[in-house]
Every structure is written in structure tokens, then in C-alpha cells.
Amino acid sequence: xxxxxxxxxxxxGIAEWQxxxxxxxxxTLGLGSCVGIALYxxxxxxxxxxxxxxxxSSQFQDRGNRAKFADLALPDMLAEMLRRGARRSxxxxxIAGGAQMFTSGDRHLxxxxxxxxxxAMVRQTLQELGVPIIGADTGGNYGRTxxxxxxxxxxxxxxxxxxxxxx
Amino acid sequence: MEPWEKLNALHLDALKEIGNIGAGNAxxxxxxxxxxxxxxxxPRAGVLPLQEITALxxxxxDPVACVExxxxxxxxxxxxxxxxxxxxxxLIDLLLGKPQGxxxxxxxxxxxxxxxxxxxxxxxFLNAFAEFCxxxxxxxxxxxxxxxxxxxxxxxxxxxxxxxxxxxxxxxxFYSEAITISGHFFLIPENEALGxxxxxxxxxxx
Numbered sequence: 001x002x003x004x005x006x007x008x009x010x011x012x013g014i015a016e017w018q019x020x021x022x023x024x025x026x027x028t029l030g031l032g033s034c035v036g037i038a039l040y041x042x043x044x045x046x047x048x049x050x051x052x053x054x055x056x057s058s059q060f061q062d063r064g065n066r067a068k069f070a071d072l073a074l075p076d077m078l079a080e081m082l083r084r085g086a087r088r089s090x091x092x093x094x095i096a097g098g099a100q101m102f103t104s105g106d107r108h109l110x111x112x113x114x115x116x117x118x119x120a121m122v123r124q125t126l127q128e129l130g131v132p133i134i135g136a137d138t139g140g141n142y143g144r145t146x147x148x149x150x151x152x153x154x155x156x157x158x159x160x161x162x163x164x165x166x167x
Numbered sequence: 168m169e170p171w172e173k174l175n176a177l178h179l180d181a182l183k184e185i186g187n188i189g190a191g192n193a194x195x196x197x198x199x200x201x202x203x204x205x206x207x208x209x210p211r212a213g214v215l216p217l218q219e220i221t222a223l224x225x226x227x228x229d230p231v232a233c234v235e236x237x238x239x240x241x242x243x244x245x246x247x248x249x250x251x252x253x254x255x256x257x258l259i260d261l262l263l264g265k266p267q268g269x270x271x272x273x274x275x276x277x278x279x280x281x282x283x284x285x286x287x288x289x290x291x292f293l294n295a296f297a298e299f300c301x302x303x304x305x306x307x308x309x310x311x312x313x314x315x316x317x318x319x320x321x322x323x324x325x326x327x328x329x330x331x332x333x334x335x336x337x338x339x340x341f342y343s344e345a346i347t348i349s350g351h352f353f354l355i356p357e358n359e360a361l362g363x364x365x366x367x368x369x370x371x372x373x
Contacts, residue, residue: 013218014321015332029227030317033325053321054330068332101322102235104310114325143318145228160230160314161272 009147012036015068017050017077019084022150029145031097033115035122035138036146037074038094039131040153041086047150048077054114055121070121078129093126094135094155094167095119096144103141115139135167170361171214171335173372179212181368182337185296186210190339190352192295193288197341200287201261205348207341214335217321223338224249224351227317231255232273234285235323236306238293242360242367246292246306247323247353248285254348255281255313261346273313282311292352300367324355335361 012018012028020026022045028036031051040047050073054060057069066072082088098119119138126133137144137157145158157165187210198205211223221227232255238244250258256270259277262284270277286309293304310326312319324334337354356364362372 014317015217030221030315030319030321032314032318032322034318034321053325053332060330062331065332099318099322100326101312101314101318102233102310102326103312104308112326112328115322141312143315145315158228160228 012049012051014051015053015065017048017067017073019046019048019077019080020150021046021084024150026148026150027146031144031146032099032101033097033118035070035095035097035115035118036144037122037126038146038148038155039078039081039091040094040148040150041081041090042153043090044086045150046081046084046086047148047153048081049146049148050074050077052118052122055117070118071125074122074125074129078131088130091131092134092153093131094153095122095133096137096146096155096157096167098122098138099140099142099144101141101143137165137167170358170372174214174335178365178370178372181365181370182212182335183210185299185364186212186337186339186352186354188299189292189296189354190341193292193352194341196288196291201343201346203343203345205341205343207339210337210339212335212337214333216333217324220334220336220353221317221320224320225251225316227315229316230314231316231319232281232313233311233319233323234282234289235310235312235327236285236289237327238304238306240302240304242300242302242304242363243357244304244360245323245327245329245353245355245357246289247320247351247355248288249319249351249353250281251349254350257346257348258284278311278313282309285309285311288352292354296354300364302363302367329355329357
């Protein structure tokens with residue numbers, strides 16, 4: 001299957017975030033244990049989508065790419081949205097991903113629980129930023145693509161072998 | 168500074184040679200299981216961001232099967248063995264002695280067949296690698312996933328405890344003209360392994 005990015009879509013890669021305004025759509029493909037976070041202000045149609053890999057930057061020396069970490073990416077993306085004219089009081093979040101993709105007889109892998117820890121840190125950081133979460137599709141053992149429509153704030157979740165879900 | 172920043176062309180050639188020897192042995196093992204000729208491409212070695220590693224295999228949403236191993240010992244590494252969806256189904260049919268086209272979705276039996284196949288091929292890969300470098304490798308229990316390529320590869324790194332968004336990868340593609348199979352082998356030496364591997368081949372990083 002070929003992943004088609006339509007001209008009105010902006011692709012958000014792994015460990016990246018992007019901000020845009022309706023009628024654009026922001027798309028991030030193949031979230032596994034990573035988490036995607038869509039922030040939206042319906043009054044200005046300004047939205048941001050982040051694809052974070054890890055929960056907590058304080059555990060790493062190399063913080064060269066801030067967009068990789070939940071605790072740094074979200075405040076950075078929020079600041080850029082406000083700079084472009086989004087209203088803080090109107091912002092709400094939708095999140096997806098945070099799966100455990102691999103199964104193994106080895107307990108060590110599931111003990112790391114990276115997907116769950118990513119989701120927990122995203123929730124905590126959004127709470128600290130005062131942004132309510134109004135939709136979530138997290139956990140499980142399958143990959144997800146997020147298509148974030150900045151005309152209405154809908155987030156379409158595409159998976160393999162499941163119907164498309166809108167949060 | 169990451170140790171891989173000191174890599175020069177000679178080092179990369181040595182790493183490609185490891186890919187060549189390891190994947191060559193694995194391809195031979197696969198060929199004898201299937202009774203078909205298996206060919207492989209010239210290995211590639213380099214330091215790549217995650218997104219480009221994905222692009223070596225296909226598009227982020229392509230369904231793939233992946234068997235992942237952590238390798239302990241003096242040169243800790245990761246090994247990923249990836250198969251496209253059609254190749255995965257075809258291999259299940261061939262290895263279970265079913266007519267081609269029987270398997271159309273992945274069940275528990277199919278997952279175990281592919282995990283075991285990954286086990287055997289990784290074993291052959293590591294044996295050749297170990298003999299060539301005179302280093303000892305111990306693979307962990309395999310972990311298995313079947314899903315979107317992007318989700319599977321990023322999680323193979325993260326769930327395996329590798330947290331950098333770049334990696335030194337040694338990649339080999341294998342394929343067959345007689346039967347439509349295409350797969351990828353990735354060897355990802357962790358930071359402390361790189362110097363050890365090169366040293367075992369008589370090369371120094373500095």
C-alpha cells in the first residue's frame with residue numbers, strides 16, 4: 001500500500017511537530033509506542049500535531065531534538081500556536097498511540113512499557129499546560145495513523161484491519 | 168560525540184562486510200529450508216535518522232512482520248528481521264507445506280512460524296558474524312510484531328530500549344526470483360559495541 005499525502009496535507013514525521021491552519025490537514029503516519037498529540041483552537045482553526053517518541057527529557061543528556069520528548073515538544077508547539085494567533089483558553093487536545101507493539105516471552109520488553117509511559121507523560125504535561133483532553137485512542141498492540149482536519153478539529157485514526165475511527 | 172561520528176569509509180566497508188557474511192549465511196539457511204535460490208543485495212551501512220531507516224524498507228503504513236532480537240555479549244546489538252505482508256504469508260504457506268495463497272491473514276500459528284524462522288535466520292547471521300569477528304553473541308528471546316512499518320520499526324527501537332532517533336544500521340535485502348519473497352535484515356550495533364567490533368577486525372576508531 002502506498003501512503004498518499006494529498007496536496008492539502010502536511011506530514012509530521014517522527015520526533016517532529018507542525019502547526020497549520022484550516023483548510024490544511026496535519027498527518028502523522030504509523031504511531032506505535034510513540035504518541036501523537038493534536039491541539040486545536042476552533043475559533044482560529046489553528047492546530048498543531050506532535051509525534052513524540054519519549055516521555056521525559058530529564059533522563060537524557062542529548063536533548064538536541066526537543067520535539068522528541070513529550071515534556072518539551074508540547075510547550076514548544078503550544079507557544080508556536082499562540083504566536084500564530086491561537087487563543088489559549090479555547091485549546092483542547094486529542095491524543096493517540098502509546099501502544100505496545102511487540103509481544104515476547106521475555107518480560108524485559110513489556111517492563112519498559114514505553115507506550116504507557118509516553119501516554120502518561122503526555123497527559124501530565126497537558127494538565128500542567130491547562131489543556132483539556134477531549135478525545136483519546138491509546139494503548140493496545142496496534143499501529144495508528146492520525147489525520148487531523150483543521151477545518152473542524154476531527155482526528156481520523158487509521159489502522160490495519162480496523163474501521164477508521166474519528167475522535 | 169557519538170562513537171559513530173568517527174567512522175570513515177574503511178570502517179563502513181568493514182561493517183558492510185559483516186552484513187555480507189552474516190546475511191549470506193542466513194540466506195543460505197533460508198534457501199535450504201525452501202529449496203529455492205535466495206539472493207541478496209550488497210549490504211548498506213550508515214548512520215541514519217529513524218525516518219530514513221523506514222524509507223529503506225517502504226512506506227510508513229505498509230504492513231510488515233518483524234522479529235526483533237537484542238544481542239548481549241561483548242558487542243551488544245539489535246537485530247531486526249522484516250518481511251513484507253505478501254512475503255510473510257507466502258513463507259508461512261511454504262514452511263507449513265500448504266498450497267501458496269492459503270494464508271490470507273496472520274493467526275497465532277503464523278506468528279510462531281515467522282518468529283521461529285526469524286530465530287533460525289538470526290542464529291545463522293550471528294554464527295557467521297561471531298566466527299568472522301571472534302566475538303561471542305547471545306541473542307535474547309525474540310519479540311514479534313505485525314503492523315504498519317513506521318509503528319513497527321520505531322517501536323522495535325523504543326520497546327527494545329534503544330532511545331536515540333538515529334542509529335548505525337547495517338542493512339541487507341534478500342529476495343528470490345523463483346518465489347516472490349522480499350525481506351530485510353538490520354544489524355544495529357549499540358554505541359559501546361562499535362569499537363569492539365572494529366577492533367576485532369583490526370581497525371581502530373580514532
